[in-house]
Amino acid sequence: MNRLNIELPGLSLKNPVMPASxxxxxxxxxxxxxxxxxxxxxxxxATTEEPRYGNATPRVAETxxxxxxxxxxxxPGLEKVIANELEWLKQFDVPIIANVAGSQxxxxxxxxxxxxxxxxxxxxxxxxxxxxxxxxxIAFGTIPETAKELTKRVKEVSDVPVYVKLSPxxxxxxxxxxxxxxxxxxxxxMINTLIGMRIDLKTARPVLSNRTGGLSGPAVKPVAVRMVxxxxxxxxxxxxxxxxxxxxxxxxxxxxxxxxxVAVGTANFVNPFICTELIEQLDQxxxxxxxxxxxxxxxxxxx
Amino acid sequence: MIQKELMTVTNQTxxxxxxxxxxxxxxxxxxxxxxxxxxxxxxxxxxxxxxRRPISIARIEQEKQEFTMIYRAEGAGTNALAKKRTGDFxxxxxxxxxxxxxxxxxxxxxxxxIGGGIGVPPLYxxxxxxxxxxxxxxxxxxxxxxxxxxxxxQFLSLGDTYVSTVDGSLGEQGFVTDVVNNHGLxxxxxxxxxxxxxxxxxxxxxAAPHGYISLEERMGCGIGACFACVCHPKEDESGTAYLKxxxxxxxxxxxEVAL
Numbered sequence: 001m002n003r004l005n006i007e008l009p010g011l012s013l014k015n016p017v018m019p020a021s022x023x024x025x026x027x028x029x030x031x032x033x034x035x036x037x038x039x040x041x042x043x044x045x046a047t048t049e050e051p052r053y054g055n056a057t058p059r060v061a062e063t064x065x066x067x068x069x070x071x072x073x074x075x076p077g078l079e080k081v082i083a084n085e086l087e088w089l090k091q092f093d094v095p096i097i098a099n100v101a102g103s104q105x106x107x108x109x110x111x112x113x114x115x116x117x118x119x120x121x122x123x124x125x126x127x128x129x130x131x132x133x134x135x136x137x138i139a140f141g142t143i144p145e146t147a148k149e150l151t152k153r154v155k156e157v158s159d160v161p162v163y164v165k166l167s168p169x170x171x172x173x174x175x176x177x178x179x180x181x182x183x184x185x186x187x188x189x190m191i192n193t194l195i196g197m198r199i200d201l202k203t204a205r206p207v208l209s210n211r212t213g214g215l216s217g218p219a220v221k222p223v224a225v226r227m228v229x230x231x232x233x234x235x236x237x238x239x240x241x242x243x244x245x246x247x248x249x250x251x252x253x254x255x256x257x258x259x260x261x262v263a264v265g266t267a268n269f270v271n272p273f274i275c276t277e278l279i280e281q282l283d284q285x286x287x288x289x290x291x292x293x294x295x296x297x298x299x300x301x302x303x
Numbered sequence: 304m305i306q307k308e309l310m311t312v313t314n315q316t317x318x319x320x321x322x323x324x325x326x327x328x329x330x331x332x333x334x335x336x337x338x339x340x341x342x343x344x345x346x347x348x349x350x351x352x353x354x355r356r357p358i359s360i361a362r363i364e365q366e367k368q369e370f371t372m373i374y375r376a377e378g379a380g381t382n383a384l385a386k387k388r389t390g391d392f393x394x395x396x397x398x399x400x401x402x403x404x405x406x407x408x409x410x411x412x413x414x415x416x417i418g419g420g421i422g423v424p425p426l427y428x429x430x431x432x433x434x435x436x437x438x439x440x441x442x443x444x445x446x447x448x449x450x451x452x453x454x455x456x457q458f459l460s461l462g463d464t465y466v467s468t469v470d471g472s473l474g475e476q477g478f479v480t481d482v483v484n485n486h487g488l489x490x491x492x493x494x495x496x497x498x499x500x501x502x503x504x505x506x507x508x509x510a511a512p513h514g515y516i517s518l519e520e521r522m523g524c525g526i527g528a529c530f531a532c533v534c535h536p537k538e539d540e541s542g543t544a545y546l547k548x549x550x551x552x553x554x555x556x557x558x559e560v561a562l
Contacts, residue, residue, distance in 0.1 A: 022529075023528065024528055025527065025530070029527045029550065030526075032305060051541065052543060053533075053542065053543045053545060054530065054533070057520065057521065057532070057533065058521050058531075059521075059531050059533075060521060060522075060523045060529070060531040062353060062354050064350075064351045064353075065350040065351055065353055066353060067353060067354060067523070069523070069531065071529070071530045071531070074530050074533065076543075077543075217350075218350050218353070266353070268528065269355075269523045269528070269529055270345070270354060270355065271307070272305075272307070272524065272526055272528075273307060
């Protein structure tokens with residue numbers, strides 16, 4: 001019996017577990033370790049119109065039960081992502097969710113238009129929440145009206161459903177979710193990282209060359225669970241929940257909060273086999289707990 | 304092939320001040336075939352510290368399914384590792400990265416191996432393999448001081464070995480580059496591992512026509528996915544080219560990376 005398959009706009013998922021954008025590159029490294037076709041989907045690394053080197057190193061700093069990163073959207077640019085990475089990914093039976101980023105509206109529109117035409121791209125993830133670039137990114141993700149407008153513009157040109165990735169660095173997450181819903185979003189992915197900083201005790205200066213970075217890992221999980229709990233009760237959009245997931249119990253918690261599927265981020269860095277291990281364990285968990293289908297767990301915390 | 308295995312500690316010895324030699328046993332050793340590769344370790348499944356620690360491989364003994372590494376206990380991760388005793392388990396991911404090309408040195412040739420501090424360990428397995436191939440090795444090892452020095456005898460058993468310390472408490476006072484200059488050391492090829500400032504100075508020595516350097520960098524995943532440890536190639540017209548220390552390196556051809 002298949003307890004794990006999920007239907008979401010644009011996405012027929014074998015199972016609800018996928019690697020989160022920025023934590024999986026374009027899959028090449030992990031393909032040496034396991035068959036990528038076993039994944040529910042793959043959220044590829046953020047793609048911008050032009051190639052980007054990203055920020056200077058140090059780009060990561062460890063924190064209690066988490067890490068800060070300030071990579072800065074490093075990627076080979078739209079043309080190469082389509083020609084090399086997405087083409088290469090076609091050998092696997094797995095839907096791709098393309099993370100789209102840019103500095104201004106036109107950049108997002110251009111990338112969305114082109115990348116949504118690629119066969120294996122089944123959905124877009126609009127990155128309006130990257131905290132590590134000077135322009136664009138989070139600037140679009142903290143003002144509801146701006147987020148709505150960008151969503152609308154991207155929806156006009158995209159051939160596939162558009163999910164918007166929300167930033168937790170806002171006062172009112174529900175307001176943001178409603179804004180992108182009004183803009184025509186097909187779904188929400190949440191949360192991106194929390195802006196943080198670590199200071200070196202020897203030099204008294206920030207550890208990261210970008211000074212601030214995005215906090216991820218188990219440390220942010222309670223924030224993510226709370227936000228999924230709030231947003232799922234106040235919008236009709238499906239939610240792909242993420243933020244610190246590293247065990248089956250974490251996945252169940254996100255489902256209880258109101259998620260429809262989940263993404264695994266930082267845990268891929270600690271254990272590169274985590275996604276396949278979780279898919280297997282999730283099935284066993286549901287069997288052991290007499291759950292016929294994972295979707296039965298959605299929103300139990302508030303239903 | 305990269306594997307993840309809970310390996311068994313068969314030896315843990317403090318061989319210098321805060322410097323530990325640890326030997327681990329398991330089938331993952333079968334995958335180790337290049338000196339200069341590294342393993343990515345976690346003492347256990349704790350969340351603090353969360354990430355693995357990259358540590359270079361100092362000696363590979365396939366027949367015993369053992370490898371030895373030498374590391375400095377200085378942070379939460381390596382201190383947790385230092386508490387491990389014989390019979391305990393360590394979560395190992397590896398082997399990772401590209402190591403030193405041993406075959407670049409021809410039998411009968413001379414190789415100059417230059418190591419600084421915790422960059423010395425990978426040169427040991429390299430020297431063993433070079434010597435097994437009939438390559439003569441000269442070793443130049445630099446340390447902060449006498450207390451931090453290790454493996455000088457082991458290197459001496461493989462070839463001429465010069466030791467320098469910053470404070471002069473052991474060997475010659477000064478840096479590894481001073482030793483090479485003072486003795487006019489020349490070779491057919493050089494291999495080096497240590498802090499970036501040292502590697503930069505070593506590249507400018509011209510003690511050999513060409514060589515290889517192994518970089519140290521703060522890492523996230525260790526397999527090339529997180530883009531934490533990127534560096535600029537020396538030749539890059541676009542300004543957006545990059546190399547990943549963990550998966551393209553840690554060993555690079557001298558002159559390949561902008562140091």
